[in-house]
Amino acid sequence: MQFVYTILALGWLLLLVHLMWIALAAKKRNTKRIWCLTWTAILILVATLLTITLEHVVRVN
Structure with missing residues (x-):
């Protein structure tokens, strides 16, 4: 199961880097997209948590 958590963490990190890249490259007219x-x-973070x-x-019970 640790492998799944590692993949989720890497995916989340890549998504955050992508969002920061878009935010830095965006102009004011792209605010809705950001x-x-x-x-x-x-929502991905909430679903993961x-x-x-x-x-x-489930594991405790």
């Missing part, structure tokens, strides 16, 4: 990508990243929490609860 917010969309930011919310996507936040929820999955880890649920797996921990």
Whole structure:
């Protein structure tokens, strides 16, 4: 299972780097796109944390 967590962490890191790159390269007219990508990243983080929490609860029980 540690392998899955490593892959998730690397994927999350790549997504954050991609978002920072877009934010630095974007102009003011692309603000909507940046917010969309930011919310996507936040939802991915929440889904990852929820999955880890649920797996921990199932493993404890």
